Each structure stands twice: as C-alpha cells, then as structure tokens.
Amino acid sequence: MRTTIDPCSDKLHSIMKAISTVIVGKDETVQLVVLSLISGGHVLIEDIPGVGKTSLVSALSRAVSCRFQRIQFTPDIMPSDITGFSIFNQKTGEFEFRPGAAMSNFVLADEINRASPKAQASLLEVMEERQITVDSHTYVLEEPFMVLATQNPLDNVGTYPLPEAQIDRFQIRVSLGYPCLEEEMCIMAMKGNEKKELKAVATGADILELKAAAADIQVQPPVVRYIASMVAATRKHTSVLLGASPRGSIALYRMSQALVLCEGRNYVIPDDVKYLAPSVLAHRLILTHEAKLAKLTQEEIVHDVITRTEVPVGGALRCPR
16 A cells, blocks of 8 residues: 655655666665755765765766765865855955855765865854854855765875764765675776766755655654664763764664655664664764774674664554554
C-alpha cells in the first residue's frame, strides 16, 4: 500500500540515482550526503586524493539545480574571499557589498584544512546561522544551503587541523575509499562528457519540500530516549576524552527522519539510528591518549557504544498510519 511519503522517497532516489551515474559503486556514501542535505546538515568528506571527493559534490550540485561555488582553500586565502566584502563606489559615494563564494546554495570547501584558522573561522557563522555579517550588515543565505568540505587525512604538511567547534558543525563525516576492480574499470572507461551530461532531477524548491516532509516525521519517545542515551554514552566511555555534544543528538535525530523518508516509512526504528550513528557521531569524539596509543578509532568507539546501549522494543515504536 503506497503512502503520501512515497513521492518524496521517489524524488530522493532519483537524486541519488543521478549522482551514482558519476560516482560509481558508492551508493551508501551518496545516500548519506543526500540525507544530510534534506536534514539541513553539512558534510565533511575525509579521504585520500583522487577518489572522487570533488566529483561527488559537483555531481550533487548538477543533480539539484542550484547555485554552486567552489573555494580552493590555501594558506593565503582571506575571510573576505569566503564571506564577501564592502567596497567604496566613487560614483555613488556609498559602500557596495561584493558577495563572497559562500553566497551560494552548495559551497565546496576544498581542502579546508589548508586554510589558516582565521579563514576557517569565517565559516562558523555561515554553517550554523546560515548568514553572513560584513561591516555590521547581516545577509541571510538562500535556502537550500549546504557546505561540503574535503580534507586529506594523511597529508599533514602545511595544514591546520579543524577546531572541535567547527568539526561539530558538520552533520556527518564520510569517506569514499578505493573502488573495487570492476568499479575502477568502469571509471576508466567513463568519458568526460558523460559527467557533463548529468541533468538536474530536482530543484531548490523540491529540496525545501523534502526538508519539510522529513521534519514532519514523528519520532516516538522510546527512540528519542535511545538516541539521547547513545549520545550520552559517548561522554562516559573510558576511551573518550570529550564525547558528542547535544548538536550530535539533534543531527542523529534529523538524519533518522531523513532516512525513513527515503525508505518510504513514517516511523523511525532503532536500526535506523544504529546505521547512522557512526557517520554522525564518530568525528565528534576526542579520544584519550591511551586510546590513541592503543590505535582505537572513533568508529570503533561508536560501535562499542551501540552494543552497550539498551535497545527499545515494542509496538510503541511505530506511528499510526
């Protein structure tokens, strides 16, 4: 039996299918990025060079007909390059605002950890408040708005690690990884014009409708408690110096709503939370020195938290149709 949620699910799958024509064999990552878009979040793509980080963002911007800007972060980039600046017009005798690269719908912050802390900090207001303040004037950004940042986790020469406050503003962290043999053969055979021919399957208005539909999905109290308990458990874990913040709880809640919308349901179950938790919570954890020496990863800690958190059961998890 089809429900009113199904048209939203169909639209989401059409976006993901369009992106997957360019990003071969990474359906799970593509899904997570699209879910972050309709749940109002930002994405940190952390991976080695050459695996398609920039191509993923470019494909998303073409699949959804919205404005797209790319910022190549370098040590000499200025905050005004990102946010914009005011310039004096001698003809009118007034200052005019020249928008920066952040005045767009999709903003690709390429190699964000190569910029200075001052330049990185200019994105804090942009990501959280979705506005830009220049010379005491505030400019509200057009929705939908999303920042997708990339960084190379292996190359530390000439980089500035992102501060915890900024990392926490990314709703999810994903990676693409190497393709398998068959996928790499497909990528090699892919022609450049095939990427350019990717046509838009959704508009900005469609994304706003999907965001509203996702926000309307009810999450039952047992599942809300499950999310809160899982996040709270990260703060008490013996291998964690600093656990996930309430922003992490909100992100996991909203991503769960987006996931069930994509799957055509109207209720969140614990399995949805378990599936999303590593991508939403892992990058927010700061491990103890002992955990780092033991070579524990943030993802391993989240999986341990998942196994230790009591799972709610019963018919109360479902919303009435």
